[in-house]
Amino acid sequence: MNAILPPPTRPARAPAPALGSHAPPSSCIQGIVAARGVARSPLADLPTLRKDPGRIREKPFSPSLLKHADIQAIVGLAAVVRAVNDAGWHGRSFDEWAVVGASRFLGRIFAAHSLEKFRHMGASSVSPLIIPYHSLHSMAGTISMALKSHGPNFGAGGGPGHVAEGLSAALALLAKGDVPGVWVVFGGWDPEPIPDLAGSSDTPSTGTGVALALTRGGDGPAIGLRVPAAGPPRNNADHAADLHALAAALEGSSVSPWSVGWGASGIIELTGPGSGASS
């Protein structure tokens, strides 16, 4: 049923239609993972990582770029640095590349501190940095500055489904053909930190950043998005495991078959090296 008028009470998730009830589309969008990097950091080590998330072309990043960036953006940037260096792309320009930043619950610790200050000290205590540096767009903006990329940059996801949403946005952008490549960068914490009132957290959380440099040709595993006719609904535990699964697949000695749902009905697959797929 296509609900134009939803029932006035909160419905359960719509049941998945029967498989085969509609012909699946033949199209599948794909990209080649031309470079990849994974970075992990315990929350307690973030101050150190912020000072030096790594270097590209042996050059440190500007302290002003790193000073106010959200901690997920820092871990994401460290993953990008690893990807660039592992691929040996030391002299490569990313001038025309796009950046998609797919964070999960970005800004929680900074927000908790800001809310606490606001509660006790009022409007004048609110940091002007909170919206620009701690919202969904922020990770992509930070990384586009770090890479000096002048292609599109935007955030995608933001919540439990951030891996699938980031990939779908990046692959669609790549397929449009305006850019030579897309950096899609994921960030998230496990477990999600419980902030204290002073702008920190005692939760033993580890931040994970995963960076994929997607192109339309070349060597590397293919990552693809397929939209089947239907699929089972996924729960939040499935979504939360996506980032770990992606990181593990990329860190493995060979690319393992890996799939993740896109909403309730799509499948994103990392299908193996050298498939030569194109969008």
Next chain:
Amino acid sequence: MSNAEDAAWITGVGTATPLGLDYQSFVDALLAGRSGIGPVTTFDTTAQPCRVAGTLSPLPAPEGWSADAWASEGPWEQLMLWCALQALRDSGGTDHCPPERVGLILGIGSEWLLAWERDLHAGGYRVREPGRDQQTLVDGLRDRLGFSGPTGTVAAACAGGNVALGLARQWLRLGLVDVCLAGACDRSISPLGMAGFGNLGALTKRNDDPQRASRPFDVERDGFVMSEGGAVFVLESRSRALRRGAKVYGEVAGFGASSDAHHMVIPSPDPAPCVRAVQAALRDAAIDPSAIDYINAHATSTPAGDRFEAQVLREVLGAGIGRIPISSTKSMTGHLLGATAAVEALACLATFDRGAIPPTINLDDPDPECADLHHVPHHAREAEVRVAVSNSFGFGGSNTCLILRAAG
């Protein structure tokens, strides 16, 4: 299944803005040159640097909803449902399309921050209870509407609506969906939101004269006016729309985007990256700048931003800058932040079916550095518009441009 050669048509619209809670009343107000700005009365603004904004009037329960069920929805959820249901009704519904072939992609900027803040004001402490953060607003909306196709939340700060429309068009062209709801919503007028932008020095200080506070391109402008609302569109392929005899508002004909790669907040002093976004959109739409009939400027009423956009347009249009009518509807709506691009796309569609260009109100004395633009001050102007350009730029150095074309 690919629709690469098929145009993406808009066949349904839904909106809520300080100027009106549906398309017709919104457009009537725009063309009448009415301001939607007033004092903020929903919370204590005494300590806020800025105390004026464009706020939404209460959204009534849509048809089919009990008052109690509607009241139990949060303000964001109400806004998104309101816009989406209106757009779906307007398009004639989606019974022609299986639910897994209906996509949903919206520009939503700061949903978690605002959810955490709202809970704090209600006496909770959700920011410290991660287990309560289970589902994005967009995923929740998808479930309510009964769709199961691709879903996405995107954010490019004030440019998010253009990104959503650009990606929705791409999903259609790739054959990933048959119908897609796309747009953007924003409800950032909160104590923390206003304080954040106020302390950034971005907001007007004309607290005693709210209706004249938003004055893009005027020499006396002193900052933008926050606003709230949204717009959601139903997109489908031209061939599908023709087959079912759908009403058509226009075509999403082109989308371009770029990054300044300069600063998270301050626009680049070099207009080249922003020029690149506008040129990419024109290229995508396969049109020459001379084909543009109207430009809906991003122009937020900040001293630096409006001047910067004039510089960009000068580079893109050359001599055409004095010929192509340009206005900033933010003079009436205020700046809807994450939703602004979607609402301004709606303003562009209005020029097609009303044959008139909305004005920039409060433009009493154009800034000399923007004086060569072909402004439409104070009053709407009759014009046949077939191609409209909508610029939207955001924090993070994100520049976007959307081209809308009259259908047919």
